[in-house]
Amino acid sequence: MTLNEDGLFPLLACAVVLSVGGVTQAGPVRLSLATFVENEVAVEIVLVQDEPGRGRLVGTFTPLDPGLHLYSKDLPTHGIRGLGRPTRLQVVSSRSIKAAGALAASRPTLDLFIRPLGMKLPVYPEGPVTLSLPVSVRTDASTAAQLSVTYMACSDRICHPPVIDKRIAVTIPPRP
Secondary structure, three states, X not given: OOOOOOOOOOOOHHHOEEEEOOEEEEOOEEEEEEEEEEOOEEEEEEEEEEEOOEEEEEEEEEEOOOOOEEEOOOOOOOOEOOEOOOOEEEEEEOOOEEEOOOOEEOOOOEEXXXXXXXXXXXEOOOOOEEEEEEEEEOOOOOEEEXXXXXXXXXXXXXXXXXXXXXXXXXXXXXXX
């Protein structure tokens, strides 16, 4: 970290602690849970805890090559007529972390028309997409969870093999 021209360290939003009426409140806590690269996509999964017991699992899926797109989270599990795979982030099993809402995407989908087949597939625009899943988290002890991700990256000429139901074991430390 470097000093700015006033001789002060820059403030980071997630590290700022506010004091309101004598009560100290910390901002959201961001915990890195997993990162990996598979089939030309870098994946980062974090837990953002807005307050004890509530948060969001956030997965960012970044295709490594320009021109690659990912398929919509709303695509059927096996694609349409077997084509494409949805981009998904799910909690598979945990006693202490549960989905508490619907999966949301950071970008709108577009219809990709495949002329030779006369069909449309819902895709995200080229580049990264971030999925967010509201969760409830028991925060009084370490929490083990198994997550699942699915995705497939394609361009207008090539599709990489899909990653289907990749299981990721994570541990979430207790929040003080």
